[in-house]
Amino acid sequence: MKQRNISEFLDKIKENPYKEIVVKAPHCGYVEFVVTQKGVPVSGPEGKYKEKPGTLLAYIVRENNKKPIFALENGAISEIFPLKNKEFVQAGTPLLKIRHYLTKQEVIDLILQKTLYLVKAQEKGKYYFVPEIDKKIGTKGCQSVLLRPGEEILILNVMKREKYISYEGPKGLIYAIYFKQGQTLDCGDILFGVCPQEDLESIKEVIVKVQSEWEEVRIG
Amino acid sequence: MILLDVEKEVQILQERLDYIKDIFAHKENENIVLLQTKLNDFVNSYKQLSLSESKQKLKSLKELFTFLENKLDRRLTPMDKVRIVRHPQRICLKDILENVYDNYTEIGGQDEYSIDPAMLIARAYITRKVGNKIYHQPVMVIGQEKGHGEEFRNGGSVKPWGNAKALQYMKVAERENIPIHTYVFTPGAYPIEDYPGAAQQIARNLYEMAGLKVPIIAVFSEGGSGGAEAIALADTRLMLSHGYYSVISPEGAAAIEGKIKAKGKITPELVEKCAAQLKITADDNLIMGYIDKIIKEPPLGARPEHYDFFKVLRNEVIRATDEVVLRVRGINLFRSLALRKLNSPNIYVRWSLTAKAKARLVEERYAKFRQMSKHAYIDNSSWIDRLKEKSEEALWGIYSLLRYDFFKRNKQKIVHLWEDLKGESLAVIDRLQRKVSFWVCKIPLCKKYNQKTCELVSLSKWQEKEPKNRYISPQARVDRAVSCPNAEKEGCLDQWAPDLFGDMAGVCAYCGHHFPMEHEWYLHHVFDPGSIKEFNAHIEAGNPLDFEGFSHKLEKAKQLSGHKSACLTFEASVKGIEVVVAVLMAKFRGGTVGAAEGEKFIRAVEKANLKHRPFIAYVHGTAGIRIQEGTNGVIQMPRCTMTIRNYLEKGGLYIVVYDTNSYAGPVASFLGCSPYQFAIRSSNLGFAGPGVIRETTGIEIPPNYHKAYNALSRGHIQGVWDRRFMRDNLYQALLTMGERKLYSY
Incomplete structure (x- = not known):
């Protein structure tokens, strides 16, 4: 993705820096709204371990089981679907819409998802870079490592069995590493992201721009 | 005196005034205002005065300070005393080591280079000159060190490994046959579960201290609940006059009483x-009998510069050690008399003990704690009941003596005699029987049908199975669906309450989560039907401190639960094995332990001891020690642990099963000291709940921190049981851990 494209993508996010989350009925039952007005700020789960539930939005009652429905993100109520209080709803019926203002990290994640080629763990096990790459990362940093398709880059260790993994993506530099060597990873966990050599500077610029300019709006 | 000296004296007076202000905190006091005004006047005027006039004025100012300090000392409230012991200028253990003992070497660490700088251990000695001879008497000094504002000391809040270190050196003292002096300077233990675990280690300390065969003298300055008990189970407990000994910090009690959440403000x-x-306070604890003597401190509390106080302290710890030793030693008549009558008698007592004296020492320690807190519970039993109880005890005593002592010792002889007698009789009977059978079989009608043949040709009899679901939970009587708390993660579907709390015994059919069940469920599903015989039901929880509003709450709890205390004790059997059981019921004030619960627990253990039966503690839930009973509750920690030790030393089997939520004092003493601890799945156990950990340590703990499986990984319990198989598991535990000989001779 060229710099212009990345900037355009950021502008597009800036035009509408929100994520609309539709809160649906988890199962059938009688719905009782707690939040009844549009624009009410709500908060998602809090605490280090997200152990404190978010704002109570509604209850859904099935067979005398009054189950609370909590907000899963910070934001404000943008829409309350036209349902009467204590009306019977089917599973999946939309109840409310939360307008969530994207955070700095979420914007960065969106940009990186769009621009990076992500290398994922093929199977459960411990992953290591091959010694040459590891040495290069140690001395010059990951963004100096150029990967070519077919090159052996990783060693997968499962039960003392070692397997070399070749890189199959486009030619590019490692932008960021998302795993710790020697740690057991699950299948599908992201290992690192690769970006084309010519895009590196532009991605960096945009990220810096987001980090310095993006204002976090905390509603609720 | 030169001008510089005057300035120095002024500075000292200013420091004294600052200290007074700190102690009385927010409170306005005319005496403090007067001192401030007089000092300010002097500071503003002394430079204009001649040296002799300044000297004169300073002298009178100092006298005024002393007079008003004495006056203020008489008006100290308990909270002022709390502020005194927490003040950075308060004496600390290092000051005591420097001034009370003649020489010492810090062991097990030095300042911040220690496994836990909050726990200080030193090998010290006291030198005494008696007659012309000089004696060096070694002693192991153990205590919490707060330091004078040293951050790394963590305010004397000891981590589990600090308490483990203390225990290690207590055992060293025992091996070396030297007394232990412990100094309690702690606001409470550091409540983390990392191995060896706050609760488990305190329990281990208490258990071991109960049987230490050397004199232990404890001196209290700041006795904060479980953290204090970890080193305070002693033969003589002394207390500094300005110290405090409490179940909880006053702020903690206020937060609970005022029902104030973590971020709320508590009014002073x-x-x-x-x-x-x-x-x-020391006076209160002396009246209640939880300390033996008060050591008088200087007005407004002892600080490092009060050298006379250290002299007094030295005399008191020496005297206390002498007294303990003489109590258990042979020739002591005149020396005991001298110790009682004279202020500082010049006598020598050797502090090492003989084997017999050691045994007596442990016995006396047990008897001392057994007698405590008798006033703190209600026992309305009539003299007939008591007589019945005593006679039953006496009969069981005789029976146990014959069966488990006399028979055990002469078992071989009795068995041999019985075998001989049986053999002799069989020889006669067999011959006679054969003759009779021969003649009877001749008669056609009386021909005996072979029983074996009968069994093979006839239908087998219907064997009655144990009736299922004898107890129906009130939760199962409600027509509603219930969601599992793990539904989001495990995808559990809603379950119908009558199914879930009926047939499924409160266990989620999808993920195995255990919903809390009433303790009655266990009574009906774990023990043999009709085998439960409750005892000591008349012992009633009271309000020994007349805590405001607590009597009403207690009455409500009694009405709600139908019990008089949170502890239910009974005899029962599990698949035929007779056991004694104590249950801590969560529905009575959260299963908190006070004097009544402690007494019932102790009596149950004694019964198990007397009848030679395994003892099971089923903890349906406990929130800890009942704070409204103050030290009457805390003292149950050493009391019950000592009884447990006594029981286990005599060969008993003690099994603890935790359910729902079990925290604090009981887990850190008489429950945690069990070698066999199990937990019902989905239960939580630990020293302090998440809120307390956050407040005291600032650590945000993960939501599953206290879960049974984590406790199992940390090595605090020995297994996690499924509720539905508790009866089988308990039976298995009784067979494998107790061995058959425990209950069938």
Whole structure:
């Protein structure tokens, strides 16, 4: 993705820096709204371990089981679907819409998802870079490592069995590493992201721009 | 005296005034205002005065300070005393080591280079000159070190490994046959579960201290609940006059009483009120009998410059050690008399003990704690009941003596005699029987049908199975669906309450989560039907401190639960094995332990001891020690642990099963000291709940921190049981851990 494209993508996010989350009925039952007005700020789960539930939005009652429905993100109520209080709803019926203002990290994640080629763990096990790459990362940093398709880059260790993994993506530099060597990873966990050599500077610029300019709006 | 000296004296007076202000905190006091005004006047005027006039004025100012300090000392409230012991200028253990003992070497660490700088251990000695001879008497000094504002000391809040270190050196002292002097300077233990675990280690300390065969003298300055008990189970417990000994900090009690959540503000008035109601001062504890003597401190508390106080302290710890040793030693008549009658008698007592004296020492320690807190519970039993109880005890005593002592010792002889007698009789009977059978079989009608043939040709009899679901939970009587708390993660579907709390015994059919069940469920599903015989039901929880509003709450709890205390004790059997059981019921004030619960627990253990039966503690839930009973509750920790030790030493089997939520004092003493601890799945156990950990340590713990499986990984319990198989698991535990000989001779 060229710099212009990345900037355009950021502008597009800036035009509408929100994520609309539709809160649906988890199962059938009688719905009782707690939040009844549009624009009410709500908060998602809090605490280090997200152990404190978010704002109570509604209850859904099935067979005398009054189950609370909590907000899963910070934001404000943008829409309350036209349902009467204590009306019977089917599973999946939309109840409310939360307008969530994207955070700095979420914007960065969106940009990186769009621009990076992500290398994922093929199977459960411990992953290591091959010694040459590891040495290069140690001395010059990951963004100096150029990967070519077919090159052996990783060693997968499962039960003392070692397997070399070749890189199959486009030619590019490692932008960021998302795993710790020697740690057991699950299948599908992201290992690192690769970006084309010519895009590196532009991605960096945009990220810096987001980090310095993006204002976090905390509603609720 | 030169001008510089005057300035120095002024500075000292200013420091004294600052200290007074700190002690009385927010409170306005005319005496403090007067001192401030007089000092300010002097500071503003002394440069204009001649040296002799300054000297004169300074002298009178100092006298005024002393006079008003004495006056203020008489007006100290319990909360003021709390502020005294927490003040950075308060004497600390290092000051005591420097001034009370003649020489010492710090062991097990030095300052911040220690496994836990909050726990200080030193090998010290006291030199005494008696007659012309000089004696060096070695002693192991153990205590919490707060330091004078040293951050790394963590305010004397000891981590589990610090308490483990203390225990290690207590055992060293025992091996070396030297007394232990412990100094309690702690606001409470550091409540983390990392191995060896706060609760488990305190329990281990208490258990071991109960049987230490050397004199232990404890001196209390700041006795904060479980953390204090970890080193305070002693033969003589002394207390500094300005110290406090309490179940909880006054702020903690105020937060609970005022039902204030973590971020809420507690008013200073409420804290003052709680401090007064908890009866935490030395005088209160002396009246209640939890300390033996008060050591008088200088006005407004001892500080490092009070050298005379250290002299007094030295005499008191020496005297206390002498007294303990003489109590258990042979020739002691005149020396005991001298110790009692004279202020500082010049006598010598050797502090090492003989084997017999050691045994007596442990016995006396047990007897001392057994007698405590008798006033703190209600026992309305009539003299007939008591007589019945005593005679039953006496009969069981005789029976146990014959069966488990006499028979055990002469078992071989009796068995041999019985075998001989049986053999002789069989020889006669067999011959006679054969003759009779021969003649009877001749008669056709009386021909005996072979029983074996009968069994093979006829239908087998229907065997009655144990009736299922004898107890129906009130939760199962409600027509509603219930969601599992793990539904989001595990995808559990909603379950119908009558199914879930009926057939499924409160266990989620999808993920195995255990919903809390009433303790009655266990009574019906774990023990043999009709085998439960409750005892000591008349022992009633009271309000020994007259804590405001607590009597009403207690009455409500009694009505709600139908029990008089949170502890239910009974005899029962599990698949035929007779056991004694104590249950801590969560529905009675959260299963908190006070004097009544402690007494019932002790009596149950004694019964198990007397009848030679395994003892099971089923903890349906406990929130800890009942704070409204103050030290009457805390003292149950050493009391019950000592009884447990006594029981286990005599060969008993003690099994603890935790359910729902079990925290604090009981887990850190008489429950945690069990070698066999199990937990019902989905239960939580630990020293302090998440809120307390956050407040005291600032650590945000993960939501599953206290879960049974984590406790199992940390090595605090020995297994996690499924509720539905508790009966089988308990039976298995009784067979494998107790061995058959425990209950069938």
